Amino acid sequence: MEIVKDGAIGNPDDWKAEVVCGAKDGMDKDGCGAVMSITAGDLVIMYWHGTHFRHDYPAVRCPQCGKYSRVKIPTLVWEKLNTVKNRRKAIFDGFSEEI
Numbered sequence: 286m287e288i289v290k291d292g293a294i295g296n297p298d299d300w301k302a303e304v305v306c307g308a309k310d311g312m313d314k315d316g317c318g319a320v321m322s323i324t325a326g327d328l329v330i331m332y333w334h335g336t337h338f339r340h341d342y343p344a345v346r347c348p349q350c351g352k353y354s355r356v357k358i359p360t361l362v363w364e365k366l367n368t369v370k371n372r373r374k375a376i377f378d379g380f381s382e383e384i
Contacts, residue, residue: 297365300325306347306354317350325362330371334381341367341375
């Protein structure tokens with residue numbers, strides 16, 4: 286057996302990935318399909334309201350159509366992004382289970 290690609294990300298600031306502009310979830314509309322090369326600095330926190338509490342998640346805004354897409358990121362990157370300061374600037378995605 287051999288490792289083809291190292292699974293460790295090292296410094297969270299050096300993380301980068303390719304993301305396709307698409308739907309945040311099953312209830313959302315599709316995005317424009319643009320392929321974006323993103324870094325940790327491009328990420329924002331978005332949230333929706335559950336029955337009992339708020340749910341935060343990482344997202345990125347497509348520069349082509351302006352739509353936000355949910356992004357799967359490594360835990361180390363989320364831990365660095367998920368600060369009180371960034372949660373205060375979080376963007377509501379318009380979904381609430383309470384309504």
